[in-house]
Amino acid sequence: xxIAAHKQYIKRALASLLGVALSTPVTAGVNTEPGVINxxxxxxxxxxxxxxxxxxxxxxxxxxxxxxxxxxxxAGGTAANQAASAFIAMDLAGNLAVGQGTSTGRINNLSATxxxxxxxxxxxxxxxxxxxxxxxMLDFDSTSASIVIDGPGAGTDPFTFTDLILCTSAxxxxxxPSISDGYTGTVWGVTDGSGNVSVTTAGRLYTTxxxxxxxxxxxxxxxxxYSLTVSY
Amino acid sequence: xxxxxxxxxxxxxxSLLLSGQxxxxxxxxxxxxxxxxxxxxxxxxxxxxxxxxxxxTGNIQSGGETEGGGAIGIVxxxxxxxxxQLNWDGTVTPNDGTTAKAAVLAGGSSVGVxxxxxxxxxxxxxxxxxxxxxxxSTAGVQPVTGPGPNLHVLNFTDLEIDTDGLDTAQNDITxxxxxxxxxxxxxxxxxxxxxxxxxxxxxxxxxxxNLPYDTGAYxxxxxxxxxx
Numbered sequence: 001x002x003i004a005a006h007k008q009y010i011k012r013a014l015a016s017l018l019g020v021a022l023s024t025p026v027t028a029g030v031n032t033e034p035g036v037i038n039x040x041x042x043x044x045x046x047x048x049x050x051x052x053x054x055x056x057x058x059x060x061x062x063x064x065x066x067x068x069x070x071x072x073x074x075a076g077g078t079a080a081n082q083a084a085s086a087f088i089a090m091d092l093a094g095n096l097a098v099g100q101g102t103s104t105g106r107i108n109n110l111s112a113t114x115x116x117x118x119x120x121x122x123x124x125x126x127x128x129x130x131x132x133x134x135x136x137m138l139d140f141d142s143t144s145a146s147i148v149i150d151g152p153g154a155g156t157d158p159f160t161f162t163d164l165i166l167c168t169s170a171x172x173x174x175x176x177p178s179i180s181d182g183y184t185g186t187v188w189g190v191t192d193g194s195g196n197v198s199v200t201t202a203g204r205l206y207t208t209x210x211x212x213x214x215x216x217x218x219x220x221x222x223x224x225x226y227s228l229t230v231s232y
Numbered sequence: 233x234x235x236x237x238x239x240x241x242x243x244x245x246x247s248l249l250l251s252g253q254x255x256x257x258x259x260x261x262x263x264x265x266x267x268x269x270x271x272x273x274x275x276x277x278x279x280x281x282x283x284x285x286x287x288x289t290g291n292i293q294s295g296g297e298t299e300g301g302g303a304i305g306i307v308x309x310x311x312x313x314x315x316x317q318l319n320w321d322g323t324v325t326p327n328d329g330t331t332a333k334a335a336v337l338a339g340g341s342s343v344g345v346x347x348x349x350x351x352x353x354x355x356x357x358x359x360x361x362x363x364x365x366x367x368x369s370t371a372g373v374q375p376v377t378g379p380g381p382n383l384h385v386l387n388f389t390d391l392e393i394d395t396d397g398l399d400t401a402q403n404d405i406t407x408x409x410x411x412x413x414x415x416x417x418x419x420x421x422x423x424x425x426x427x428x429x430x431x432x433x434x435x436x437x438x439x440x441x442n443l444p445y446d447t448g449a450y451x452x453x454x455x456x457x458x459x460x
Contacts, residue, residue, distance in 0.1 A: 044257055044259070045257035045258065045259045047259040047260065048261060049261050049262070049263055049264075052264045052265075052266055053263060053264065053265045053266065054266045054267070055265070055267035056268065057267075057269070057270050058267060058268070058269060058270070059270060059350065059351060059352045060269055061355060061460060088267070098353075100353060100354065106354070106355050107352070107353075108350070108352045110270060110350060117264075117265075119263065121259075123257075147265065149265055149266075149267065159267065161265045203265070205267055216271045216352075216460045217269045217271060218269065219269055219271050219272065220269060221267075221268050222267045222269060223264060223265065223266050224264070224265050225264055225265070226262070226263050227260050227261070227262050227263075228260065228261055228263055229258060229260040229261075230258065230259050230260075230261075231257060232257055
């Protein structure tokens with residue numbers, strides 16, 4: 001469709017050009033000066049992290065072997081796919097909710113609220129759609145990727161993070177598309193008149209099977225990294 | 233010649249115009265996810281265990297009377313001592329020993345109460361103490377010491393723990409293999425659990441046969457450990 005339009009445009013332009021050019025020799029003393037056209041493509045969209053996503057303070061007990069660890073939500077729904085895991089979910093307003101595992105997995109939330117993550121996009125074209133992608137994105141099938149959230153010290157007990165939700169407008173309502181046919185991992189936003197857009201992020205943490213059935217997660221700060229990509 | 237120059241410029245301008253739509257830009261940023269785990273369970277004593285007011289005489293030293301110890305195989309090992317049993321309703325039952333005597337004044341006694349909090353929801357927790365009555369609680373006897381200058385001593389042991397509020401001990405008395413010293417309870421939907429404690433005080437050999445225990449407050453301690 002674009003190629004056809006392109007060709008049509010060229011045809012019209014050439015016709016116009018030929019018309020002008022053919023008439024040129026008729027007029028004596030006319031000089032032709034080539035014009036210069038300059039354009040600078042600024043394609044460097046920037047994505048900058050603001051707040052760290054923080055689920056607050058919890059007490060947690062791991063699953064029992066061989067229970068299946070929770071993973072991201074399945075196609076056709078946004079519900080936690082917890083299998084045997086307990087989970088803690090944060091919405092984009094920082095509200096926290098827990099779900100308990102089927103056997104030993106437990107999470108007790110000790111914090112009133114959590115802190116959603118924030119990012120800012122800059123250097124974008126004005127008022128244009130941009131898309132955000134992440135392997136952990138909740139879009140009705142986020143089972144493909146879980147981010148390991150490790151505790152302090154070597155070989156510590158991990159949680160998994162997935163079901164990433166974003167709001168790019170009308171926050172705290174998630175902007176994740178309501179699709180039911182599988183995983184796309186894409187959320188759209190629109191830059192403002194200055195080429196900027198702000199993003200808020202949240203998601204779910206799941207317990208995993210630890211070394212001993214019903215083992216308690218050790219004290220300390222657990223941390224992990226997820227990637228978010230912005231593009232046109 | 234002029235035709236060719238004009239044609240070239242037009243095509244160039246079209247090329248720039250169309251290729252501008254194909255400019256792509258991507259940036260990826262890593263975000264951090266954090267959560268803090270606090271596995272420490274809180275246990276607070278709400279009510280101290282109190283045996284109220286009593287009268288008691290000590291064992292006969294010269295007679296070699298054996299002092300009471302913790303139960304063995306659920307059977308109380310009061311031996312030759314007199315003893316006080318704190319009951320779930322807060323009353324105290326006195327019992328004479330071989331020669332030692334015991335009596336109580338009604339009132340003023342209370343069951344020990346502890347609150348467990350900040351635990352995982354609906355989860356089994358273990359309460360342990362060296363004085364716990366299970367099958368053999370002789371291992372842990374805590375001195376309950378009176379005022380000076382004589383510092384007469386009672387022995388506290390046979391600790392029973394009620395974790396369901398039904399006035400029955402959840403001590404693992406069926407553990408016939410020995411001293412497990414562990415009682416289990418289950419937290420509620422808010423990670424809370426209230427437990428109650430009772431036990432026994434035994435008379436000991438004092439500095440003289442059949443010596444009455446000195447008047448005054450007797451104080452001792454016992455330690456509860458809570459874990460998953």
